[in-house]
Amino acid sequence: MNMQASPVIARRSPGPQGEKIITLAALAVGGQGGGVLTNWIVEVAEANGYRAQSTSVAGVAQRTGATIYYIEMCRDTGRMPVFALSPAVGDVDILMAAELMEGGRAIMRGFVTPGRTTMIASTHRIPAVAEKVVPGDGRANGPEVLDAMGIAADHVVAFDMERIAKDAGSVISSSMLGALAGSGALPFPRETYEEVIRKSGRGVEASLRAFVEAYEVAKGEKPAPVPDVPMAKPSPTLAIPDKLRPKWEALESRLANLPVPAQDMARAGLAKVVDYQDVAYGAQYLDMVERIAALDAAPFDLTDNAAKYCARALCYDDILRVADLKTRASRFDRVRDEVSVDDEQVLMLTEYFHPRFEEFTTTLPRGIGRWIQSRKEIEAFYTRHFDKGRRIRTDRIGGFVMLWMVSALRPMRRRLLRHDSEMEHIDRWFTTVTDVAQEDHALASELLANYRLIKGYSDTHARGLSKFARVMGALDMLRGRPDAADWMRRLRTAALEDEEGTALDGALATVRSFAESAA
Template identity: 35%
Template sequence: MAHVQPITVLIAALGGEGGGVLASWLHRSAIAEGHFVQGTSIPGVAQRTGATTYYLEIVPHAGARHRRSDRGPVLALNAAPGEVDLVVASELLEATRAVAQGFVTPERTVLLASSARVFTIDEKAAAGDGRLDAQAMADIARRCSRLAIIADFTAIAAQAQAPLNAVLLGALAASGVLPVPISEDAFRAAIRAEGKAVDANLRGFEAGRAPRRTASAQGDKTGDQTRASPPLMHLVSQQLEAFAPQARAVIAEGIARLTDYQDAAFANRYLARLKPFASRPGAEGRFLRELARHLALRMSVEDVIRVAQLKLRKERVLRVTHEARARAGDIVDITEYLKPGAEEILGLLPPRLGRWALARIRHDRAWPLKVTTTRASGFLRLKALAALKGWRPHTLRFAEEEAWVERWLELVDRALAMSPAAAQEVVATAALVRGYADTYKRGLANWRKIVECVIEPMLAGRLSRAHFADAVLQARLAAAKDPEGEALAETIAAIRRSAAAEHAAAE
């Protein structure tokens, strides 16, 4: 038996990312360097963003020997687990998938992967935060590979305005991990020979080659850490000292938010609402921080006045211009897609008048508007709306939101007397009430259902107190995961069943 081992390379990419072109560059450069190369792919439905893989085997310096013969080396068409020398992945989940399938092993495999995430539809579509734990994936990938080069090549590509696959090729060339000699010039020649977007690809290749700081796959999940704006951290005031240190940054941010939203008096009302909780037994730092956070968000609800205010900010045009990569001299127009409904518009009326009007109009009436805020007429319309800020405390919507906040705080207050853990969960239910129009109504309806079917019965002692926190948590998660569906109703039924069973057992 001859002891020649082919060098094996697996490329994991997404359809449309140029994994096939990357494979082709490798083919061309390996051939040019006199190696024998064969490879294949499962392009899936190429271009259409599904997971795709490309597999190559290179027999070093065997090109001349086999090129004309009818019997070349027998190369496998499938990567075999544990027998891959190099895995190149354009995305962290696909890198992890290669690890999970056993293609990346500590004995043999070098993993070159972009730490960037392209979120799957399930992660994106979750109401709230459905993202996978990037740090955990990167850790597993590192642990399972002989050598892991994981960096945000996607950001490097964006910066160089070049395709990611070229950046990966550059990084591969510079890392020297390819266990078969291919010179950087051979790679460059392959890019030229392939003939596709040659300049951009060469730019990407050089960007990938450039030395970089070792970036780790940063988990951008905030988890327990709330990031307050740095200047606010320096805010020292008598009032803040009354609160646990853990909550102070959030409270400072809340004060700033509500002052901008309405006025200083409104910010003071926020503080006044928080203060009674500061000294309550069981109200620890984390509890206070979450309470302060949700309270600030719920008090600064995005009514039409607020939306208009946010859309008139100066920084927006600059930000959009930058994000959209407009060049100097280009004109950038921003056209807002707005569709206020009956409740949002009539919500601007005083409570009694507003309710009277709402009783006489179909609630699903809505008026689609396209407002170009970068032009005089559009700007003027939103400016007029934003100018209603002083009127806000007299509106129906404001009255309703205030009533909601009072109701929620009352529930928190009563729950805290029973169980700090449960109170924490009652606080968290505030996250269900957000968004606009249908989303807002659905969230509010789900919240009311949880209050009526879980929180109130618990507070009244009709359901077992021991499961208070857990039941509220389960109900909230069900409503968040499936806001439009049956999950919440099923969870509530399950909570009732288990309570009934417990009741029966106790008797």
């Protein structure tokens, strides 16, 4: 939909004294406070001897949906101009977007015109529901929208205004007003904006801080804030008790023998596995990675993937793991930080658990576990009396100790029923991988990455396992084809698109059809 291709080139003409109407549209997500921003801009305009008019579409559309605010202003020469009530395609001078995708929406709707529109957009993301419900990573492509801004707009002022507002203890209206002032798109001095904020009387100091910060960034006097998302964490730090240090160092030294491109991943993987279980488990992990490395060649992508997914496979999510993570000191610190608790306050912490019969039996030693699993009457009894949600207060001694005892089973994990089934599953997968690695590195690498499909707990976990099995099941059809790795990757991507596996069904049907025609 290219709105610029309109047959009629229609630009506003100025008034008799050269006074021009300036049009400004602000796109926001409902609840972002677009109304406050709109009122501020109108007040700034009026304070500068302009006539101004604002409109909005309020009502139901405000509840978290996309909304538009619209302002027109004109230097006051004694007469009231006829202001329009809504933004028109190709007729917007200043477009403000309070979220990256809303900026994209403005472009798509034709509100951003080359050679005319100043685009002021916050680059932070508020993922829409459609992006969040995807089992994999369903988030929209941000850089594509940023590129489009560069093409569509006359002048772009884009940075994370939400971050600036937050850091200043304010809301995005303040930083957006700062960006507007700093962009120079309106002929008003900075002080008049600040005066309007001061007059608003609520949270003035924080609003002014956010305003000034955004003003300076928009003006180019200050660099934009760094993205909120950590791109990569520094390599993990391990706390190692002195008596375990020699054993650990022996293990760690093996990393140096791995191909260099895979060493970072293997270091992270090793730390995760040892943290999960113990040093011996780390050795088991390195055995797997080394076996793959022996079959690999530069650029060692296969080894890198082995380092990543073997660690993931070995660190399966069981009750012991959850109890361990939830009782760590570092976790308590993180929670206190996340929910901002100060020293004078008390934190009450409730965990939500719902262990089913399956989780209970697989956490038993393999013999007892299997025996109980075979007794239907025990399952019925469990379901009747124990299959319900449990709220555990980990800030209290009773609740904490209960979880702590579960996590204390960790040294016994290798004897539990769950470990058996996990190891069997890993073995089968790893054997297939090493087998394929002899003939097709790329395909073997994709097979490793398929472990990404296994995640979650209970039903989610079962669904992940079944998707994994179906994707792996296509191996026989693909093996030997030059594009096998590519198709394996496509199958995995399809499996992550929706919950039910509809996209995967389609992809598998395609693979089946060409496999059959080849045979």
